[in-house]
Amino acid sequence: AHKGAMGHALVLGGATGMGGAGLLAAEACARLGAGKVSLATDPAHVAASLxxxxxxxxxxxxxxxxxxxxxQRADVLVVGPGLGRGSWGQAMLQAALAAERPLVVDADALNLLAERLAGQWRDDWILTPHPGEAARLLGIGTADVEADRPAAAQALQQRFGGVVVLKGAGSLVAGPAGLAVCPCGNPGMASGGMGDALSGMLGALVAQGLSLEMAARLGVLVHALAADMAARQGGERGLLAGDxxxxxxxxxxxTMDEDDAVATR
Structure with a gap:
């Protein structure tokens, strides 16, 4: 094997003042085995990334x-972590949509879709909204999404295509094969950056050749199980996305087990 065989993921994110989101996504992408990871971010954040x-x-x-x-050089694009809704974020999203590459779409990229590009439909993307973003995409209230999460996830998939991950307690994955629910995770995940880490993990799995639906199901599960492992090691309170x-x-x-955790750091 060589790095080219393991895929090249590009993360587009980190507008001014929000560089951490892109860094979290890129690191999670690399840790899940993408052969090459690139990050397109505001120049102010390059030194921190290095x-x-x-x-x-x-x-x-x-x-x-x-x-x-x-x-065009990447196999998959992750767009949204720390993107912002200003001109920079809009330009990055437009470039991602025009690149004809599989996409993982998160955070403000979803808000821009809801505000400016609501008619988009693609087979080759994974959308990862939390309930508020899902509500904006569907044009309904957040309470309506939470009242029937399975219906909301399926409605998003039917309206936008591809695969939809509706995040939250019991994250749902809606794709052409149907609906799946993640039974893992813990309240410690209610902290900033968790979605950024998930989007990077999804990008890594797509880069390595998994189908979008399999990548979404596996990525959501690994993300939740990783949070549970980290909570066992240090507790739920204070759990950070970077963990x-x-x-x-x-x-x-x-082939590894939890006792080997120290060796990976």
């Missing part, structure tokens, strides 16, 4: 001209 995870190829991008051919990547690495390497 310090935190030098294996990620960080590119300072001020606009479309700086983005160049990066989307998940090393635990997820153990889970996707079945």
């Amino acid at each position: 310090i935190r995870r030098p294996e990620v190829m960080a590119h300072g991008v001020r606009g479309l001209a700086d983005l160049g051919e990066l989307p 998940l990547a090393s635990c997820a690495r153990i889970l996707v390497n079945p």
Whole structure:
């Protein structure tokens, strides 16, 4: 095997002041086995990326001209973590949609879809809304989504195509094969950055050749199980999204066990 055989994922995210989201997604993507991970982010965040995870190829991008051919070089694009809704985020989303690559769409990319591109329908994307984002995409209230989560997940999949992950307690995955529910996870996951980590994990699995639906089901499960493992090690209170990547690495390497966690850090 070589790194080219394990796929190349590009994370587009981290507008000014929100660089951590893109870094979390890129690190989780690398830990789940993507052969190459690139990050297109605001130039102010490149130094932090190199310090935190030098294996990620960080590119300072001020606009479309700086983005160049990066989307075409990747096998899958993760767009949304820390994207923002300003002109920078809009440009990154438009570039991702035009790249003709499988997409993982999260966070403000979903809000931009709801605000500006509601008619989009694709077979080759995974949408990962939380209930508030799902409500905006469907044009209903958040309470309506929560009142019937399975119906909301299926409605999103029928309206936008691809695969939909409706996040929350008992995350749901809706795809062409039907509806699945994740039975794992814990309240410690109610902290910032958890969705960014999930989107990076999904991108890694798609990059390695899994179908979108299998990648979504497996990624949601690994994400939740990693959070449960991290909670066992240190407790639910204070659980951080950055704690998940090393635990997820153990889970996707079945010859390892939880006692080997220290060796992966």
